[in-house]
Amino acid sequence: MVRLLAFTERNILIYLKNKFQIFFSILSSLIALSLYFLFLRNVYTSSIIQALEKLPILIKKGDILLLSDFLIISATISLSTITIPYTVLQTMIEDKEKKIDFDIISSPLKRSEIILGYFFSAVIAGFFISSLFTIISFIYMINISGYTIDISVLLKIMCLNCISTLSSTALIMVFMSFTKRLATATAIYGLFSAIIGFVVGAYMPLSYFPKKVQHLFLLLPQTQLTHMYKNIYTKKLLSKIAEDDKSKIATNFMDKIKGEYSIKINFFNKPLDNTTILIYVTVFFLISLSLSIFIYSKKYKK
DSSP, X not given: OHHHHHHHHHHHHHHHHOHHHHHHHSHHHHXXXXXXXXXXXXXXXXXXXXXXXXXXXXXXXXXXXXXXXXXXXXXXXXHHHHHHHHHHTHHHHHHHHTTHHHHHHHSXXXXXXXXXXXXXXXXXXXXXXXXXXXXXXXXXXXXXXXXXXXXXXXXXHHHHHHHHHHHHHHHHHHXXXXXXXXXXXXXXXXXXXXXXXXXXXXXXOGGGSOHHHHHHHHTXXXXXXXXXXXXXXXXXXXXXXXXXXXXXXXXXXXXXXXXXXXXXXXXXXXXXXXXXXXXXXXXXXXXXXXXXXXXXXXXXXX
């Protein structure tokens, strides 16, 4: 256990000492937020607000803007639980390229400790940085919304950060097993970080894509987890909007918005609920982790 903790700490420190690596690991989230607040906020909300003004309902324009803000914030938190583990795990590729892995293999570390050391370092870094983003986002949400947020909601998001980081790390480790050069991993990350925002619904809602593409994206556990993030972040605001106007027109209007913003989503014509998502993610995680252990146990032979 002591050896495992020491090796995990070593990998985390390598990541934290490289400021450029930290910056690039959160760059996708920063880009998504910057594009939204600088250019896309009005694009996402203008047509809905125009329709709202023509209807005899009590839903406020400010609540629609808040809803849009909460959705993009929740999606970027989800995005960070993917990009940070990828960057941390590049240490594994660097160790191979510099032949440091030979020293690691010849050390007292067991094969399982080597594998888990890389795995836990990515999970820990991903969890704590995404959780820091979560706290910052909650402070922002409290300041702009004017109402308090339950601690239970914060704890749910923290738990989701842990689940999402575990899931993405296990899957990325399988991919990393086929990558031998750091330059290749870095180049792929550039493409990966650009695409993953669309796949999980961070750059735009999944409803903007054709049904077949939506189903393809939803095969990825992180896309389903992003759906959970959105539901948790917006639940209280949606309840407030429902209380403000209980008319049928307002209810139908909000149902359309939930579909437009992918708050409600179907996977092969069946609504996705939290239980189904967690079961799917757990199975996917166990398969990915088992594959990682099998692959790396062959690579790290004494």
